[in-house]
Amino acid sequence: MNTLYADIILPFAVPGTFTYEVPEAGRELAIAGMRCEVHFRKKIQAGIILRIHQEKPSGFQPRQIIQFPDDEPVVSTLQLRLWIWMSTYYMCTLGEIYQAAVPALFKSGSETQISLNQMLDTDTLDLDDRSFILVEALKHQKVMQLKDVQELLGIKQIQSLLRKLVMNNVILLQEEVRDVYKPKVRKLIRLTERFQDEEALRQLFDELNRAVRQQHVLMIYLQLAPEGEAVSRAVLLKKAEASAAVLKAMTDKGIFEETEEVVSRLKLSGNSSLTRSKLSLTQQEALHSIRSQWQEKEVVLLHGVTGSGKTEIYMELIEEVLERGKQVLYLLPEIALTAQIIGRLQERFGDQVGIYHSRFNHQERVEIWQKVQQGSYRILLGARSALFLSFQDLGLVVIDEEHDYSFKQQDPAPRYHARDTAIYLASMVAAKVLLGSATPSVEAYQHAHTGKFGYVELTERFAGMELPEIELINMQSETQQNNVVTHFSRKLLAAMEEAVAGKEQVILFQNRRGYAPYVVCTSCGWTPVCVRCDVKLVYHKFSGELRCHYCGYKQEIVTACPECASTQIIVQGFGTEKVEDELQALYPAWRIARLDLDAVRTKAGHEKVIHAFEDGQVDVLIGTQMVTKGLDFDNVRLVGILSADQLLQFADFRASERAYQLMMQVSGRAGRKQKRGKVLIQTLRLDHPVLGFVQRHETHTFYEEEIRQRRNFKYPPFNRIIRITLRHAEPGLSLNAAYGLVNALGNGPAFEVLGPVQPAIARIRGKYLSEVMIKVRNDGQSAKAAKQRLRQAMERVAAKKEWKKVEIIPDIDPV
Secondary structure (H helix, E strand, O other): OOOOEEEEEOOOOOOOOEEEEOOHHHOOOOOOOOEEEEEEOOEEEEEEEEEEEOOOOOOOOOOEOOEOOOOOOOOOHHHHHHHHHHHHHOOOOHHHHHHHHOOHHHOOOEEEEEEEOOOOOHHHOOOOHHHHHHHHHHHHHOEEEHHHHHHHHOOOOOHHHHHHHHHOOOEEEEEEEOOOOOOOEEEEEEEOHHHOOHHHHHHHHHHOOOOHHHHHHHHHHHHHOOOOOOEEHHHHHHHHOOOHHHHHHHHHOOOEEEEEEEOOOOOOOOOOOOOOOOOOHHHHHHHHHHHHHOOOOOEEEEEEOOOOOHHHHHHHHHHHHHHOOOEEEEEOOOHHHHHHHHHHHHHHHHHHEEEEOOOOOHHHHHHHHHHHHHOOOOEEEEOHHHHHOOOOOEEEEEEEOOOOHHHEOOOOOOOOEHHHHHHHHHHHOOOEEEEEEOOOOHHHHHHHHOOOOEEEEEOOOHHHOOOOEEEEEEHHHHHHOOOEEOOEEHHHHHHHHHHHHOOOEEEEEOOOOOOEOEEEEOOOOOOOEOOOOOOEOEEEOOOOEEEOOOOOOEEEOOOOOOOOOOOOEEEEOOOHHHHHHHHHHHOOOOOEEEEOOOOOOOOOHHHHHHHHHHOOOOOEEEEOHHHHOOOOOOOEEEEEEOOOHHHHOOOOOOHHHHHHHHHHHHHOOOOOOOOOOEEEEEEOOOOOHHHHHHHOOOHHHHHHHHHHHHHHOOOOOOEEEEEEEEEEOOOOHHHHHHHHHHHHHOOEOOEEEEEEEOOOOOEEOOEEEEEEEEEEEOOHHHHHHHHHHHHHHHHHHHHOHHHOOOEEEEEEOOO
């Protein structure tokens, strides 16, 4: 029988795969997508089989696969094909995709276990102090892990100590595979067969006359299970107010028997109620148009103003797909949005709906993964990582708020765009794609208007509601006329007072979290900066800390300037925390909540804030861009944008697009039901064209102007962008390597190289950055040629000794 070999993906940022020999006993399990455990760098590591073949590698003898932990593949061949495409398109490794795509418990490696050599008389050994402490500890603990030894000895570098003890046969080292997924079980108690008879049960009660506690437990059990069926052990103990010892005694006597059943870690919604709203005539026409355009195009853009009822159209299409027995992937940019949408979907589709995002723990993620793989979930709602799930029969992909920048993964690799990757995934299985947004990306808008995508527009809000009235407030003149209180114009405060007095709600948008962007000494101008990044530390009043939002560094607030010893330290600027603090001081009776990353860090944090606002328990909601994304609140009368200028001042070709989208989206939260909403935008730049487009609701005019400028300056969607970041801890080295990269690239007929430059923030997490940009002609062949040239240039730079440790990070289609 010919020897089989497996090319295995391991979860490391290393190019290519690793070849291992398939053991005879595992030939039947050795198929693509199967998980296996192998020896790698003196550890045991889990990997995914990419390919099985009979080609023996030259130059080395492959080690054998240790074992196959599962009976079925955890990754489908469809997923592997998607991974291969992503690694090519986004210029990353398969190991990086494996690391990002699969739940952590499917990547479990091994841990080093340290034990004492029992054949050796350790009392006669001449040991140094640390060795003696470790040996004494092992006499009592039997087995220790590396982290235990580090904590015991109070040092991190323990390898030389362990090596010496191993060479002297004092200790033994072995690798033990970490625990992987364990199903959640609950313990059940039931009456044994011998006491199911009524006469036997009566005799049992007589026998327990002296065991009063046991008799009481038996009575409670019969109340819970009159037919003698199994009941939850925890419920029985709680109802009977009994100890586990009492129950154990009854089990030992043969009165009860204990069993286990597997239960879900996930909250179930119950059966669907099949509630549905009646579509308006406009929605019905849009629905018919989408179906019609899907006959010729795979992707359709649904461009509907805020409050136009796009979600109801999604649900009609989802129901049609479910009736054909297929699955649906519903992508959202933010976890915050799932709180509202999941309720609406579960109300209609019940337990067919699953959720998947980064806030679930490792065990929950495995359970969701398996339910999708088994087909238990027909609809999967999630953020960008949900597209990696193992769909069996995908029929529809809905990408809501398709314009949102959160769909693009930044760090670490793979730096993929979930919208574009989901479109490719759908094309692999002939599934249809529906993009939805009130403010589409310029790329999607252009594709729709040039015929690449289908296009359907909803220009009216549902039930005839008017779009909100938008008013610009000139903060320069308001300040001159003394009409500003802290960061609020008097006009905004008056509108808020009117709304709250009328039992209506207010949303305030400030796209900066924390209390203040920085603090400064008024005497000498000193400002605290991050020790690892070239940024000022952000003041967080609630925790009394100065924090870096790039690397997480934090320090206590300073009360005296370290440069001049002055105590005149003041805060500059304002974030959501300061807005909340100052508004509460002005209106102590108002119920105010905050929706930003600092306020909602737990899995249910978003949901609690959103539900409290929905239920009318909050008068004013203050937030960052989290409040702009598709949330639907019935009672919001007023939206205030506190500083529009912050959105317009970025040195980026997408700055106008992003500012327009954020302001239009947050404006759309106002006036959803009954009454027309109002939006007040505070600005110092009344003449900025983007503000004019927003105020007049001139959507198509904005996109036409933006597309004209993009065409003139060769930006997407007319050219593709590849941004290469080089980073190193030594100043100047990344810039020198960047010049080397530019020289190696040259300029080709299909692409243009720009740079290198140092970005505005030139150091992050202790590493200095340099950037190179490549503009590529927007066709497949040009992109392939540019990437091939870039790979060769990266190899040439990495081959130079002085630049060997410089990180080179390509980012395809950056946002």
